[in-house]
Amino acid sequence: MTGDGDAQMVGRTSDGARVRRPLSPHLQVYRPQITSVLSILHRMTGVALAIGTLLLVWWLVAAASGDAAYAAVSGFLRSPLGLLVLFGWTAALWYHFCAGLRHLTWDAGWGFALPQVHRTGWAALIATAVLTLLTWVVGVAVM
């Protein structure tokens, strides 16, 4: 029991007994797990989608402004960079959609057992991949 590392591992249980336990996950030594990775991914895609609303607003305002503005936004969306941004946007949207549904089931009190958490986590990832590819297959087919 010497050094700061040990001092930080002293905690108390809810009935006051002292125990040795890490007080918070140290990211440097914490093994990534599907629970933590999907949680931060939900946040990151949420922030990305919030920034991505700029693209939606640009498209709407351009369409409402005139042919020249609409041609400019269409040109960007058809460029390699535009297509890449759109693909990332689609994947982020579907992931946040699927993970959001998972969060709503938790809010309803369902799916907290660890096997269920792992199952719904993998389901969200697979559904994201399937829905993203499906969206782009349809999008390219009608283009």
Add this chain to the structure above:
Amino acid sequence: MSETARSAAPQIPREVPRAREMRSQLGRARGLGAAHGGTRHWWAQRLTAIALVPLVLWFVASVLHLVGAARPAVAHWMAHPVNAALFAALVIATFHHAQLGLQVVVEDYVHADRLRMATLLAIKGAAALLGLLALYAVLKLAFSG
């Protein structure tokens, strides 16, 4: 000997009192908690999330329908009352949901009071303005192409 030493030591109660309810009586009566907003933020985020489930499905289907469309075709599509109303609902729910979510992220990671307040105000202002801009564009497309 050992009996007297034990009785002289300060008595540590074996049963530590535990709070069953973590809030004060006044806090319970007011029912709004430390942020003075109660569950309003949490609830609004869930309500907008639920609203966005069908709206996003409709939005993706609509975008796929409009892929490659010229501007007049987009305006014609938006002129349909159902499309304009659903798009307006999508814009409102999206920006409300986005600023609620960004607020939580900022509150979690930005610890300096002034910077946090400034960031939150900037996010809320930007969300309101972008939402208004998008709504106006939807209505202009719907009414005058």
